[in-house]
Amino acid sequence: MRVKWSIVALALTFAPTVADAQPISWQRFVVTETMASVDVPTTVFTEDAGKPETGYGRRFLTSDRRANLTVQSVPNEAGDSPAIFLARKNPPADIVYKRVTPRFFVVSSFRNDMIWYNRCNFAGRFMNCVLINYPAAEKRQWDSVVTRISNTLTSS
Numbered sequence: 001m002r003v004k005w006s007i008v009a010l011a012l013t014f015a016p017t018v019a020d021a022q023p024i025s026w027q028r029f030v031v032t033e034t035m036a037s038v039d040v041p042t043t044v045f046t047e048d049a050g051k052p053e054t055g056y057g058r059r060f061l062t063s064d065r066r067a068n069l070t071v072q073s074v075p076n077e078a079g080d081s082p083a084i085f086l087a088r089k090n091p092p093a094d095i096v097y098k099r100v101t102p103r104f105f106v107v108s109s110f111r112n113d114m115i116w117y118n119r120c121n122f123a124g125r126f127m128n129c130v131l132i133n134y135p136a137a138e139k140r141q142w143d144s145v146v147t148r149i150s151n152t153l154t155s156s
Helices: 002-013 082-088 136-152
Strands: 026-031 036-041 056-061 068-075 097-100 104-111 114-123 126-135
Touching (some): 026 056, 026 068, 036 068, 082 104, 082 114, 114 136, 126 136
Antiparallel strands (some): 026 036, 056 068, 068 126, 097 104, 104 114, 114 126
């Protein structure tokens, strides 16, 4: 019995952030320069990591820094379609999931022990994007979080 308890305690120690027993709280984040917006799980991404490298928006981290979220509006001065915009970014050849429509693109794959997910919505002069990186071993726990973030990304 004592050994079983130790195994359970060890498993709980490494439980992913999104699998915590506490309900997830969400807040609408707005990129003020472009009015793009998205639901952000504030109980998951608790740390502000500053501005993205390009464009407008914000980066967020989990408290343990194992996962991150970037909400970003990137200039699209040429007015490229999602397909052309994605092609210009030279995405890696080993993409596991890819969907491109006239209004958005989604790409996702693995890098080391992480899953990266990127969705960008066409918004004329900007592409409004969410980029999420999280541990691949926790995919099932993250699925609903990633889905809500992706589905709530809107442009003005």
